[in-house]
Amino acid sequence: MASKSFYAIISGAGSGTGRAAAVRFAQAYPVVLLARKPESYNAIVDEIKQAGGQAFGITADATDEAAVNAAFETIKKELPGSKLAAAIYNVNGGFARKPFLELKREELDASLDAAPKGFFTFAQKTLPLLLDSVSDSPHPPSLIITGATASIKGSALFGSFAAGKFALRALGQSLAREFGPKGVHVSHAIIDGGIDTPWGKSFVANGGVEDGKISPDAIAETYWHLHTQHRSAFTQEIDIRPYVEKF
Amino acid sequence: MASKSFYAIISGAGSGTGRAAAVRFAQAYPVVLLARKPESYNAIVDEIKQAGGQAFGITADATDEAAVNAAFETIKKELPGSKLAAAIYNVNGGFARKPFLELKREELDASLDAAPKGFFTFAQKTLPLLLDSVSDSPHPPSLIITGATASIKGSALFGSFAAGKFALRALGQSLAREFGPKGVHVSHAIIDGGIDTPWGKSFVANGGVEDGKISPDAIAETYWHLHTQHRSAFTQEIDIRPYVEKF
Amino acid sequence: MASKSFYAIISGAGSGTGRAAAVRFAQAYPVVLLARKPESYNAIVDEIKQAGGQAFGITADATDEAAVNAAFETIKKELPGSKLAAAIYNVNGGFARKPFLELKREELDASLDAAPKGFFTFAQKTLPLLLDSVSDSPHPPSLIITGATASIKGSALFGSFAAGKFALRALGQSLAREFGPKGVHVSHAIIDGGIDTPWGKSFVANGGVEDGKISPDAIAETYWHLHTQHRSAFTQEIDIRPYVEKF
Amino acid sequence: MASKSFYAIISGAGSGTGRAAAVRFAQAYPVVLLARKPESYNAIVDEIKQAGGQAFGITADATDEAAVNAAFETIKKELPGSKLAAAIYNVNGGFARKPFLELKREELDASLDAAPKGFFTFAQKTLPLLLDSVSDSPHPPSLIITGATASIKGSALFGSFAAGKFALRALGQSLAREFGPKGVHVSHAIIDGGIDTPWGKSFVANGGVEDGKISPDAIAETYWHLHTQHRSAFTQEIDIRPYVEKF
DSSP: OOOSSEEEEEESTTSHHHHHHHHHHTTTSOEEEEESSHHHHHHHHHHHHHTTOOEEEEEOOTTOHHHHHHHHHHHHHHSTTOEEEEEEEOOOOOOOOSOGGGOOHHHHHHHHIIIIIHHHHHHHHHHHHHHHHTTTOSSOOEEEEEEEGGGTOOOTTOHHHHHHHHHHHHHHHHHHHHHGGGTOEEEEEEEOSOBOOGGGTTOOOGGGOTTOSBOHHHHHHHHHHHHHSOGGGBOSEEEEBOTTOOO | OOOSSEEEEEESOSSHHHHHHHHHHTTTSOEEEEESSHHHHHHHHHHHHHTTOOEEEEEOOTTOHHHHHHHHHHHHHHSTTOEEEEEEEOOOOOOOOSOGGGOOHHHHHHHHIIIIIHHHHHHHHHHHHHHHHTTTOSSOOEEEEEEEGGGTOOOTTOHHHHHHHHHHHHHHHHHHHHHGGGTOEEEEEEEOSOBOOGGGTTOOOGGGOTTOSBOHHHHHHHHHHHHHOOGGGBOOEEEEBOTTOOO | OOOSSEEEEEESOSSHHHHHHHHHHTTTSOEEEEESSHHHHHHHHHHHHHTTOOEEEEEOOTTOHHHHHHHHHHHHHHSTTOEEEEEEEOOOOOOOOSOGGGOOHHHHHHHHIIIIIHHHHHHHHHHHHHHHHTTTOSSOOEEEEEEEGGGTOOOTTOHHHHHHHHHHHHHHHHHHHHHGGGTOEEEEEEEOSOBOOGGGTTOOOGGGOTTOSBOHHHHHHHHHHHHHSOGGGBOOEEEEBOTTOOO | OOOSSEEEEEESTTSHHHHHHHHHHTTTSOEEEEESSHHHHHHHHHHHHHTTOOEEEEEOOTTOHHHHHHHHHHHHHHSTTOEEEEEEEOOOOOOOOSOGGGOOHHHHHHHHIIIIIHHHHHHHHHHHHHHHHTTTOSSOOEEEEEEEGGGTOOOTTOHHHHHHHHHHHHHHHHHHHHHGGGTOEEEEEEEOSOBOOGGGTTOOOGGGOTTOSBOHHHHHHHHHHHHHOOGGGBOOEEEEBOTTOOO
């Protein structure tokens, strides 16, 4: 039975990982899905409801401070009295693979908007709510961040994307060190491999070998584990990759 | 109900983490405990049996190749036909905190014996068995290694201990890269903090704050999660620390 | 005798490291100093000239694309026919030490402006010039980046500053991998400690012990060494800290 | 003119890096070369003498404590009153590239002997001598360690070699933190690429491109720079790789 007095929120719901996390956390909490377009969350909301869970979506661009503010006002009305147990920042954007001298400054901006800037706004909104849940939430209130290979390696041709992801990791580390002692679990996952999504079937990873792409459900299962870790045993950073991935 | 055809083995069972891992994995598998002295595992074996699980201990020094060989002969007789699902290397030894010029070469040797050398023997024994389980084990066969802060940082006065732990991590990384593609999950946990054990009550960590020492049961829960990860989403390295730990 | 046909440029000349690097590189090249205010470079230009070197300053905000473009137009006129041998990005900005929930988004923006954004513009301007010097420069053309402790560690209360510095490091890594094989040496220095500057005398580091703050001249000497490394032996990342610094 | 009252010692002189370091440091100091076989140092001693420097060799296996002790007795007699300014640990050994299950424990032992164990003995001998030079040596007394790619990455098939190199790095870090504040500079170089030696001409690196293998003289130049760094600006770790090397 899902706890009705705590909820989870997922920013960037419209990806494979976003959907899977929503479905997994909906086994325990009502789930709020933030995405730029309703098409990104409508089907997920339906899926959760049909499985007996509770969910609703809000259209908001993570990089738009006013839109994110409005989203949290909506949540207050939709889930009166409910407290935040888990917040997942899963926004992608600013991906570009090209020679540095062909990059436009807008492409760097897009990466910084989607990663450190969008997360900054999301974290400033959610951390006070998570702090408020420390005393009574079923598990340590959690802020989980989706990173990538580019969070720890600036590969050739991936400079602008890596800039955003490195910056996002920096913020996550800093928040873990500041808010961990206050009881909030800030965790950063390095997703190191292609993700197996319905719309990404044409992308072949690891020679097309079975399970050569990461199952979003498996990521979600690890996110749930992070959320349920005892506060004496928090994980700050975890890597997730297919068994066949080179690293 | 425990699967009878697969078992788990824990080397270094006589520590807080060893006991907790044994108890946790015994919920699913018969568990074999290796330790230097029967006193280290007798009570754990009893505890598991009373909880309805199956366990037995074998006296063996992880750094003694012949003793480890004999242990695996014993296992064959005690659990005929059973296959290895999970192996945990949790041996401690060679800890020394002292000025470098006061260190004896024997202290470096003790650290290397307990870490890379003991693990080398354990891994050479267990990896063929884990490979043999890939096709039918309930979860990807797993080799889990217990590391420490000293696995990634050579602090002043901890040189010999860090030498062993760094070397252990090197082997773990190499095996993850070699055996991951064959279906075996090799994972390394960096335990970054004091562990809460009955015999360590006098050791005060983080000012004595509640949950300032790591719960061994919480470590075991994360080890179990690592073991059950889908092969498309393996974690190679994970840190575990109390919410109040400085890092 | 200084080579007249190659020059060096330093962005962020108005700091201890900027001055020292300018003076050091002026032993070999005419030096162009970029800073936001003429006060930041006037004295340095004088110092270099009095020592028999050649230098001039240009007022430009590194984060202002148009101003940087104009600066390079000025250089073309001032040093006709001269080619770029070394470019140093040493801009500081966006430093803030405060609780995350008190940070303003403008503070994050300032850090991102000074670090990845300013560097992006500087690198897009200088890399084509450095590439053009590969065949005939006295040493491999170099792009050297000043980083900090916050480039590799997101400490509590330093989130916004670390976000910028991490992102800067990401770009540096990516450029090293893309432009190294083309003969340009991209190097990143992690300055891990307080710097000994005339205006920072009141800041006490390491208990005020002698040489407990980093000599800017020593940093400059290492930058010069990086610039003169043979292309078969490039250093991508180097740490620099006082002998007494904890790390 | 070389300073006669300070000397340098190089363990593992019989490699490309060892020879080059000896020749470079001989520009400033008498140099002692340790190697397992006189053939490894005879030609280098001749080369240094012909260039007007001072050098002699001692046959000693770095992993043999008694032999190393005897070597330092010899040095006392050969260079009476001279003090140690720089010590370089450049021993190679224990390299093996093979599947883990084919490795012999002796191969792991060989790697641990050459790396942490040999270095432990060398460091225990040289650190008291280096400490004794702090007050009057021309540059901060230095202990420089040659590492490799395998110092920071445990690649598949390189487990035993990486175990030794990781452990060596751990010791170096620990010593840097303990002896840095006492004025001794402990530095670790990660040599990431093939080295260009006369006997390695058949080894093709980076497609045979010019300067695709590291010039030992270039490594030596960087070692000399490390030795001459001001104590307010020590480098603990540095990477060195060809411009064309993938990383």
